[in-house]
Amino acid sequence: xxxxxxxxxxxxxxxxxxxxxxxxxxxxxxxxxxxxxxxxxxxxxxxxxxxxxxxxxxxxxxxxxxxxxxxxxxxxxxxxxxxxxxxxxxxxxxxxxxxxxxxxxxxxxxxxxxxxxxxxxxxxxxxxxxxxxxxxxxxxxxxxxxxxxxxxxxxxxxxxxxxxxxxxxxxxxxxxxxxxxxxxxxxxxxxxxxxxxxxxxxxxxxxxxxxxxxxxxxxxxxxxxxxxxxxxxxxxxxxxxxxxxxxxxxxxxxxxxxxxxxxxxxxxxxxxxxxxxxxxxxxxxxxxxxxxxxxxxxxxxxxxxxxxxxxxxxxxxxxxxxxxxxxxxxxxxxxxxxxxxxxxxxxxxxxxxxxxxxxxxxxxxxxxxxxxxxxxxxxxxxxxxxxxxxxxxxxxxxxxxxxxxxxxxxxxxxxxxxxxxxxxxxxxxxxxxxxxxxxxxxxxxxxxxxxxxxxxxxxxxxxxxxxxxxxxxxxxxxxxxxxxx
Amino acid sequence: xxxxxxxxxxxxxxxxxxxxxxxxxxxxxxxxxxxxxxxxxxxxxxxxxxxxxxxxxxxxxxxxxxxxxxxxxxxxxxxxxxxxxxxxxxxxxxxxxxxxxxxxxxxxxxxxxxxxxxxxxxxxxxxxxxxxxxxxxxxxxxxxxxxxxxxxxxxxxxxxxxxxxxxxxxxxxxxxxxxxxxxxxxxxxxxxxxxxxxxxxxxxxxxxxxxxxxxxxxxxxxxxxxxxxxxxxxxxxxxxxxxxxxxxxxxxxxxxxxxxxxxxxxxxxxxxxxxxxxxxxxxxxxxxxxxxxxxxxxxxxxxxxxxxxxxxxxxxxxxxxxxxxxxxxxxxxxxxxxxxxxxxxxxxxxxxxxxxxxxxxxxxxxxxxxxxxxxxxxxxxxxxxxxxxxxxxxxxxxxxxxxxxxxxxxxxxxxxxxxxxxxxxxxxxxxxxxxxxxxxxxxxxxxxxxxxxxxxxxxxxxxxxxxxxxxxxxxxxxxxxxxxx
Numbered sequence: 001x002x003x004x005x006x007x008x009x010x011x012x013x014x015x016x017x018x019x020x021x022x023x024x025x026x027x028x029x030x031x032x033x034x035x036x037x038x039x040x041x042x043x044x045x046x047x048x049x050x051x052x053x054x055x056x057x058x059x060x061x062x063x064x065x066x067x068x069x070x071x072x073x074x075x076x077x078x079x080x081x082x083x084x085x086x087x088x089x090x091x092x093x094x095x096x097x098x099x100x101x102x103x104x105x106x107x108x109x110x111x112x113x114x115x116x117x118x119x120x121x122x123x124x125x126x127x128x129x130x131x132x133x134x135x136x137x138x139x140x141x142x143x144x145x146x147x148x149x150x151x152x153x154x155x156x157x158x159x160x161x162x163x164x165x166x167x168x169x170x171x172x173x174x175x176x177x178x179x180x181x182x183x184x185x186x187x188x189x190x191x192x193x194x195x196x197x198x199x200x201x202x203x204x205x206x207x208x209x210x211x212x213x214x215x216x217x218x219x220x221x222x223x224x225x226x227x228x229x230x231x232x233x234x235x236x237x238x239x240x241x242x243x244x245x246x247x248x249x250x251x252x253x254x255x256x257x258x259x260x261x262x263x264x265x266x267x268x269x270x271x272x273x274x275x276x277x278x279x280x281x282x283x284x285x286x287x288x289x290x291x292x293x294x295x296x297x298x299x300x301x302x303x304x305x306x307x308x309x310x311x312x313x314x315x316x317x318x319x320x321x322x323x324x325x326x327x328x329x330x331x332x333x334x335x336x337x338x339x340x341x342x343x344x345x346x347x348x349x350x351x352x353x354x355x356x357x358x359x360x361x362x363x364x365x366x367x368x369x370x371x372x373x374x375x376x377x378x379x380x381x382x383x384x385x386x387x388x389x390x391x392x393x394x395x396x397x398x399x400x401x402x403x404x405x406x407x408x409x410x411x412x413x414x415x416x417x418x419x420x421x422x423x424x425x426x427x428x429x430x431x432x433x434x435x436x437x438x439x440x441x442x443x444x445x446x447x448x449x450x451x452x453x454x455x456x457x458x459x460x461x462x463x464x465x466x467x468x469x470x471x472x473x474x475x476x477x478x479x480x481x482x483x484x485x
Numbered sequence: 486x487x488x489x490x491x492x493x494x495x496x497x498x499x500x501x502x503x504x505x506x507x508x509x510x511x512x513x514x515x516x517x518x519x520x521x522x523x524x525x526x527x528x529x530x531x532x533x534x535x536x537x538x539x540x541x542x543x544x545x546x547x548x549x550x551x552x553x554x555x556x557x558x559x560x561x562x563x564x565x566x567x568x569x570x571x572x573x574x575x576x577x578x579x580x581x582x583x584x585x586x587x588x589x590x591x592x593x594x595x596x597x598x599x600x601x602x603x604x605x606x607x608x609x610x611x612x613x614x615x616x617x618x619x620x621x622x623x624x625x626x627x628x629x630x631x632x633x634x635x636x637x638x639x640x641x642x643x644x645x646x647x648x649x650x651x652x653x654x655x656x657x658x659x660x661x662x663x664x665x666x667x668x669x670x671x672x673x674x675x676x677x678x679x680x681x682x683x684x685x686x687x688x689x690x691x692x693x694x695x696x697x698x699x700x701x702x703x704x705x706x707x708x709x710x711x712x713x714x715x716x717x718x719x720x721x722x723x724x725x726x727x728x729x730x731x732x733x734x735x736x737x738x739x740x741x742x743x744x745x746x747x748x749x750x751x752x753x754x755x756x757x758x759x760x761x762x763x764x765x766x767x768x769x770x771x772x773x774x775x776x777x778x779x780x781x782x783x784x785x786x787x788x789x790x791x792x793x794x795x796x797x798x799x800x801x802x803x804x805x806x807x808x809x810x811x812x813x814x815x816x817x818x819x820x821x822x823x824x825x826x827x828x829x830x831x832x833x834x835x836x837x838x839x840x841x842x843x844x845x846x847x848x849x850x851x852x853x854x855x856x857x858x859x860x861x862x863x864x865x866x867x868x869x870x871x872x873x874x875x876x877x878x879x880x881x882x883x884x885x886x887x888x889x890x891x892x893x894x895x896x897x898x899x900x901x902x903x904x905x906x907x908x909x910x911x912x913x914x915x916x917x918x919x920x921x922x923x924x925x926x927x928x929x930x931x932x933x934x935x936x937x938x939x940x941x942x943x944x945x946x947x948x949x950x951x952x953x954x955x956x957x958x959x960x961x962x963x964x965x966x967x968x969x970x
Contacts, residue, residue, distance in 0.1 A: 006851055006852045006855040006856075007852065007855045007856050007859045007939070007942070008942075009848060009852040010582060010584075010786060010844075010848065010852050010853070010856060010939045011939065011940060012583050012584070014514045014515075014517075014518055017510070017513070017514055017517065017583050018510060018514065020583070020584070020587045021506060021510055021587060021590070024587050024590055024591055025502070025503060025506055027591075028502070028590070028591060028594045028595070029499045029502055029503065030499075031594070031595060032499075032502065032594060033499055043603060043604070043605075043606060046602075046603070046605075046606030046607065047606060047819065047822065049606055049607045049610070050602070050606040050607055050609070050610035050613075050822055051821065051822075053607060053610040053611065053614060054610065054613075054614070054821060056614050057618075058618040058621060058622070058845070058850055059845055059846050059848075059849045059850060060849050060850065060851070061849040061851070062846070062847055062848045062849045063846050063847065065847060068843065068846055068847065072591065075607060076605075076607030076608050076611065077595050077597060077605075077607075077608065079605070079606060079607050080597045080598075080604060080605035080606075080607070080608065081597075081598065081603075081604045081605065083596055083597055083598045083604065083605075084595060084596035084597070091812065091814075094596060094598065094833065095596070096593070096594070096595075096596030097495060098497050098502050098505070098593075098594055099495075099497070099505070100593050101589070101590050101591075101593035101594040102505045102506060102509050102590075104586070104589040104590065104593050105506070105509055105513070105586050105587075105589065105590045106509055106512075106513060106557065106586075107788070108581070108583075108585050108586035108589050108788040108790075108840075109513045109516070109517060109581070109583055109586040109788075110513070110516060110562050110569060110581075111568055111569035111579060111580070111581030111788040111789060112562060112565045112566075112568055112569070113565075113566065113568045113579065113789055115789075117531075117535070118528060118531070118566075119528070119565060119566045119568065120528075120531075120561075120562075120564070120565035120566065120568075121528060121531030121532060121534055121535040121564060121565075122531065122534045122535055122538060122560060122561030122562075122564050122565070123561050123562065123565065124535070125534070125535035125538040125539065126538065126561065128535075128539075129538060129539070129541050133542075133543040136543060137543070150635050150831055150834045150835065151831055151832060151833040151834050152832070152833060153830055153831050153832045153833070154830060154831060157830060161678050164680070170682065171658060172680065173656060173658060184810065185808050185809060185810035185813070186808075186832055188808050189806070189808040189830065190830075192805075192806075192808060193646050193678075193679070193805075193806075193830055194678070194679070194680055195649070195657065195679055195680030195681075196680075197655065241810065241812050242811070242812055295833070297833060301495060303592070303593040303594075303596040303835070304596060304598055304600075304833050304834060304835050304836070305593075305833075305834055305835025307833070320677075320678075321674070321677075321678075323670050323671075323673050323674040323677060324670055325669065325670035325726065326727070326924050326925040327576065327726050327727055327922065327923075327924040327933070328670070329576075329922070334532065336536065336539060337532065337535055337536075345638055345639060345642060345674065345675075345678055346635055346636055346638050346639060347636060347637070347638045347671055348579065348636040348637060348638070348780070348782060348789050348790075348792070349635045349636050349789060349790055350635065350788065350789050350790025351789070355593075358553065359495075360543070360544055361544050361547070361548050361553055362547055362548065362550060362553065363494060363495065363544075363547045364544045364545050364546040364547045365543055365544060365545065366491055366545070366546070367491045367492065367494040367495050368495070370491040370492045371491075371492050371495065374492045437812065437814070438812070439811050439812040440811040448812075454492070454495045454496065455496060457492070457493075
């Protein structure tokens, strides 16, 4: 018979709960306050650290919370990319709104189940409202259905599965998928997971602005039809990861309508710029597409862990996901209400709605919109600065908030440039005020600046440009001293 | 140009952060304290509530946090199944450990990215350690790889995709999958999502204890092979949702080895009972299988949102999930270290490791084990009590912590029993001390008692049995007064 003292140990007293939270907040608050002063990354000893941690056995006995907090806040958390800081201009920045941390504290503590409407009608409806707001932002109609997922990859997967089921319900092994060569790899992964043969995913060449070229697409689709294949899905980008390029959505929508192809938009990075005038101009036609991926943990500055998927034909989303068990509660028949387990791959899952709803409710949409406008302006400013710098080649002007560039001194041949720019990026990052990452465009190593944190303001962009200038000067001196120019 | 005051509004001051948390805790602590006194459900007006909420537009301006907390704690949260309370004996209870709420508070606030090892090596390793502990609990070898998912459905999906890729990498439309007729519907859904034709998923009849019968399985596999189909996957249950039945894992493992079939175990509900002696006896052979789903939000009492998947052949998991982008950071080459995005469908996602690691670290595994032992004992006790009650038919003795029964007064024909038991369940639940749900077994409506909350102790089980007795007596009086007996 188990010891009653240990079976009740997991249930904390009010004092114990408050103490845990107070102790955690004693570390969290100074941590967040110090974010602008923290280095932009500190992973040099990360592998050693991890290998030491590997020795940790399943704990037989407990450890005081203060020791755990020491380990986390003094050793493990600092040894990371500072993804929450203002200098994180890498990949696509996630946000880190503290408001969401509070939402999750509440959601976990009350532990309600929102996967089935009947189990928590009011809370499920909060989440449904968030989806409806997103649909309205995108110009989608009332019959739209959608879900909050764990991130963009899962949303893209949901879209691929929905399109496959809608267009090729049975044998889909001759089904083909189209995207530009700039598409995020999660789309390829979604196809892999959904069982679409790897050879059936076409990467159509993009144009000089890294946008999917409708002519090239049309040609490829026609060619595949002649071969007896079954084109069924086009995935457009509303903000590529490489350069923030936005495919010509309106033209694509027209083409896809005509060809009876499902048009999905991967707007994980860019879709929330629909809150800005600039974004609405660039994404004209997004309201004519079939489905959209959009990530609150990117464009709404939330912490990692919340993506979103909208599907214009809500019934198609349900057909791709609905399977029943005899032990399940009754599902809603009122069309205005939604059972998330019927339209998503998940049954049990966390209450993601609150972490999105709470920040929007607390602040209204205004500060989110102005932050996105500010990020657009900061990216434009950085590109303008880069344009004035000698020997800097702007590879991609910001369509949204990504700028891609490289250092190209006249004296050096093209073949040396990739190495040179790799060194330049390291030199910039070593100053640890910003963290930039690269990508490859047409065989060229290019450095990206992606502005998307609500913590990034003009001062950090100035620091970024200073560090680029100083690092370029440093490399120039090196090149001169080695006799190159 | 955006107003600087609104762009900085999202960044809270230390005082604002503390105030939000204090205000939330003022509601959370009394909420958790009052869980045992709260009704087991209060969803009667849920639809009205939700329909009213439907009118909520995207907020233009902010709302004071205190008003938001009023709405949540006074109206929306109470109008739910009390999934966190001790009387929740329905479906498979999720837990609701407050310790995990604190873990998520920290994880969200620091917003580190663990999907790629290089981005947060120490934190990624914490999560990897949790996976290793789980593998050790199951008796899996060192080369096991695994991930924490959002729940059992996603874990089962990962297993299906991995098995499909390992056994039928190209054309899998003739591939067939086997499970008992008691299998959780998420396995069927996983097959649907993975593109396995619906007709290729076999539900093999279970035996009188609701276990998959190896003979029936062997027969079906042989028959399918004769038809030119390609059997590739068997999914066994380690704790069915209906009755907690555990399939004969050792026999199945032998059969699958011989037939070169992938053997996946859906242990979402049951696998953590491997921490108990009773569980290890029942699940003998689990260490000889290919993959296991196991849900910390069930057997480790965490809040909703954390499932797990283990795959014995870690390389197979990677082959099913690995796709690269040119903008990605370098992946680890040291085999001891792991990039979660390489072995799971997700790229960005939350830091799920901390919410599992922290409670285990704080308390050691002891209280988890004794809680599971206590739940086994409580279920056994409830079954023994039911066995002494006249006209109660025990449909499933607890193998783990589910008991299924029905009321069967001699005077009534079989055809009346389903309705009668539906009314009995409602009568029990209407007392609101416990919440029970039903399932269908061989056409019979049966009432389930599933004990899995760390908050459920002997006192609540006594209340449950009192309410069953009282409700049976009530129905008996009704039957008598209508002249049935």
